[in-house]
Amino acid sequence: MQPYERLTADRLASLPAGSRLKLGGQIIKLTGRGSFTNSAGRTLNMIDYVDSRGVPGSFEESIILDSATEHLNSVMCAYCGARRHVNDCIVRTVSTKMTTSQSHFCEDKGCAERFFRMNPGRSKMARRNKW
Ligand SMILES: [Zn+2]
Numbered sequence: 001m002q003p004y005e006r007l008t009a010d011r012l013a014s015l016p017a018g019s020r021l022k023l024g025g026q027i028i029k030l031t032g033r034g035s036f037t038n039s040a041g042r043t044l045n046m047i048d049y050v051d052s053r054g055v056p057g058s059f060e061e062s063i064i065l066d067s068a069t070e071h072l073n074s075v076m077c078a079y080c081g082a083r084r085h086v087n088d089c090i091v092r093t094v095s096t097k098m099t100t101s102q103s104h105f106c107e108d109k110g111c112a113e114r115f116f117r118m119n120p121g122r123s124k125m126a127r128r129n130k131w
Contacts, residue, residue, distance in 0.1 A: 003082040004071050012047070012064060021068040023059075026052045028068070033061075078103035079111035092116075 007021070015021075019030045028049040037043045045061035074083040078094065089104040092112045105112035 003084060004069060004074055007065055007068055007070060009061065009065060011070075012061065015070075019070075020072060021049075021064070021070060022072050022074060023049075023064070023068040027072060028052070031056065034058075075104040077106045077111050079105055079115040080109065082106060094119075 013033075015030060017030055017032055020027050021030065022028075028051050030047065030049050032048045034046050034048065035043050036046050046058045047061055047064045048056065048058045050056050069083050071083060071085070073086050075086050075089055076083055077089065084104070084106055086104070088107055090107045090112055091102050091104055092115075094101055094103045094115075103115075105115060
């Protein structure tokens, strides 16, 4: 399966109010759009939404285009950043000094192997140096 298309400004403009997008880890519901002129005199397109807890907010259109996707069940590959269907990904445990978390990687491109080759210390399998 191919990576998902990015959301475009035209596509975003055609989505009716009430459409749901995935933004970061949460699902937002579009409620409208407007514009806002900042102190530099630049007019920004603003997208209004309510988040999954029903809290209203708004983001500049470019932020939505960079960060949001229509594919609600997509996940982002921790290695290459592609948005993939969750079934096209494998989950690996990634450890840092502070945290251990589950990350998704493209299964067909071998992203997990490449990630751990570049970050050998991040793998749970990493051998400890002997004292
Ligand atoms: Zn990948």
